[in-house]
Amino acid sequence: MRLHILGICGTFMGGVAALARELGHTVEGSDANVYPPMSTQLEALGIGLMSGYTAKHLQPGPDHAQPDLVVVGNAMTRGNPAVEYMLDARLRYISGPQWLGETVLAERDVLAVAGTHGKTTTTSLLAHLLEHASREQADLAPGFLVGGVPGNFGVSARLGQGKPFVIEADEYDTAFFDKRSKFVHYHPRIAILNNLEYDHADIFPDVAAIQRQFHHLVRTVPGNGRLIVNAHDERLAEVLAMGCWTPVETFGIDRGDWQATLVEADGSVFTVSHNGEPIGEVRWSLLGNHSVMNALSALAAAAAAGADPQALLPAFATFESVKRRMELVGEVDGVRVYDDFAHHPTAIATTLAGLRAKVGDARILVALEPRSNSMRQGAHAAALAPSLADADAVVFLHRPELSWDAGRVTAALGGRGATAPTVDALIAALRAQARPGDQVIFMSNGGFEAAPRRFVESLRQA
Structure with a gap:
C-alpha cells in the first residue's frame, strides 16, 4: 500500500512513517518544512519527503502515484490545501493514532505511558528496561514509538520482535476530524498514569476536561491488565473514582505499592521496594524527584509485563535519556550549558530542584x-515565578507578538529576572552574566533558534 503522511516530520508522525515502512508499505509524506532530526531518520529509511502542503503532492503524475491512504497528523486543519484536496477528491484518510491502533497495536501487548509530564523519558526508559529483560526472556523484546529519539536506540520507533509495544500516550487531540485524545486508540493492557495537571489550554477548557479524557483511557484497559498510578496525584485519584475495572498498583517516593527512598538528595541514587519487600538500589545519571518517579513507574510496568524487577536494576545505569532532557550541550571555562524540554511550571520547578540538589550553591x-500553546496564551503565567525559585537569574524571551506581559513574571522574581525581545538579545544578556561554575539551562519545547548551542559558541569565542 502507498501511504502519504501529512505532517511527517513531527516526532509522532515520523514514528508512524518508520513503522509503516518496516511493515513493507511504500511511504512518503509532506510537512510545512522538512527538517531534522526526523527528516534525517526518514530519508535513511528510504521515505520520500516533500516540503509544503499542496494538492500536487497527493495527485498522480508522471513520476508520482496517488496514495492509497492518507495518514493525517493532528497539526492539519481545514483550509490546508492538501487537506482540502484530500476531502474534495474523496481520498481515503485516517488519523495517525487510529492507523497505529488498528495496524500495529491490535495484536500486541500495549504498554501506554500517559501523563502531563515525563511521557517521553518514561517511554524510552520502559523500552530500555524491556530490551534489557529480553536478553533472558526473548519474548519481551519491545516495539516502541517515542516522541523523541531515545539515546539507547537511536530511532524513535520500531516494530520489535516480542509481544510488548511501548507507546507514548498523548492526551492531545487526534485530528481535525477526531477530537478525542490520541491515547483512546491504543487499547493498552498496561497503562502508566504518571501525573495529571492542567495543560494544552488551546483544546482543554479546564483540568476536568483532561480528567475525562484520562478516564476514557482507563475504560479501555482490560480487567486482566494493570494500571500503574502515581500515589501522590489527587487528580488521578479522582479519575479512578469515576470508575475503575482494572487492578491498580501505585508508586511514589516513600508512598505506594512501589516505593523509592532517596539515598542521594538529587535522585541519582535511590532504593526501591515493592509491597514492603526490598528490591535493590538504583544508580543512574538522571536527576530530580520527577526522574525517580519516572523510574518507579517504568519498573512497575516492566514487572507487570513479566520482567524480573530485581534483574532490571543494573539497566538504569546504562540508560541514555532522550535528546533535550537536561542534555549537556557544552562546557566552556567552567560554565555548563544544558538544553531542556521543560515548558510547564511543574516540570520547570522539579528540573531546577534536581539540579540544585546536585550543584549546591553554584549559580x-x-x-x-x-x-507551548498554553505558555503563549498565558495559562501558566501566575505559576511561572514560583517555579523558578531555584534559579539565581532568569532571562525570559518576550517576543513582541507574545499576547501577555512577561514583566509580571520577572517582577515577581525580586531582581533575579529580565526579559529579552530576541534570541540574540537573550544570549547577550546571559553572556554578560555567566562566570565559571555557573549552570545555564535553556528551557523550551521548541527549537529556540538553536540558542543553547549558539550560547556555547559565544562562550568559546570570548
Missing part, C-alpha cells in the same frame, strides 16, 4: 522561551 541561570 543556576535560566533562559526560558514561552513556546
Whole structure:
C-alpha cells in the first residue's frame, strides 16, 4: 500500500512513517518544512519527503502515484490545501493514532505511558528496561514509538520482535476530524498514569476536561491488565473514582505499592521496594524527584509485563535519556550549558530542584522561551515565578507578538529576572552574566533558534 503522511516530520508522525515502512508499505509524506532530526531518520529509511502542503503532492503524475491512504497528523486543519484536496477528491484518510491502533497495536501487548509530564523519558526508559529483560526472556523484546529519539536506540520507533509495544500516550487531540485524545486508540493492557495537571489550554477548557479524557483511557484497559498510578496525584485519584475495572498498583517516593527512598538528595541514587519487600538500589545519571518517579513507574510496568524487577536494576545505569532532557550541550571555562524540554511550571520547578540538589550553591541561570500553546496564551503565567525559585537569574524571551506581559513574571522574581525581545538579545544578556561554575539551562519545547548551542559558541569565542 502507498501511504502519504501529512505532517511527517513531527516526532509522532515520523514514528508512524518508520513503522509503516518496516511493515513493507511504500511511504512518503509532506510537512510545512522538512527538517531534522526526523527528516534525517526518514530519508535513511528510504521515505520520500516533500516540503509544503499542496494538492500536487497527493495527485498522480508522471513520476508520482496517488496514495492509497492518507495518514493525517493532528497539526492539519481545514483550509490546508492538501487537506482540502484530500476531502474534495474523496481520498481515503485516517488519523495517525487510529492507523497505529488498528495496524500495529491490535495484536500486541500495549504498554501506554500517559501523563502531563515525563511521557517521553518514561517511554524510552520502559523500552530500555524491556530490551534489557529480553536478553533472558526473548519474548519481551519491545516495539516502541517515542516522541523523541531515545539515546539507547537511536530511532524513535520500531516494530520489535516480542509481544510488548511501548507507546507514548498523548492526551492531545487526534485530528481535525477526531477530537478525542490520541491515547483512546491504543487499547493498552498496561497503562502508566504518571501525573495529571492542567495543560494544552488551546483544546482543554479546564483540568476536568483532561480528567475525562484520562478516564476514557482507563475504560479501555482490560480487567486482566494493570494500571500503574502515581500515589501522590489527587487528580488521578479522582479519575479512578469515576470508575475503575482494572487492578491498580501505585508508586511514589516513600508512598505506594512501589516505593523509592532517596539515598542521594538529587535522585541519582535511590532504593526501591515493592509491597514492603526490598528490591535493590538504583544508580543512574538522571536527576530530580520527577526522574525517580519516572523510574518507579517504568519498573512497575516492566514487572507487570513479566520482567524480573530485581534483574532490571543494573539497566538504569546504562540508560541514555532522550535528546533535550537536561542534555549537556557544552562546557566552556567552567560554565555548563544544558538544553531542556521543560515548558510547564511543574516540570520547570522539579528540573531546577534536581539540579540544585546536585550543584549546591553554584549559580543556576535560566533562559526560558514561552513556546507551548498554553505558555503563549498565558495559562501558566501566575505559576511561572514560583517555579523558578531555584534559579539565581532568569532571562525570559518576550517576543513582541507574545499576547501577555512577561514583566509580571520577572517582577515577581525580586531582581533575579529580565526579559529579552530576541534570541540574540537573550544570549547577550546571559553572556554578560555567566562566570565559571555557573549552570545555564535553556528551557523550551521548541527549537529556540538553536540558542543553547549558539550560547556555547559565544562562550568559546570570548
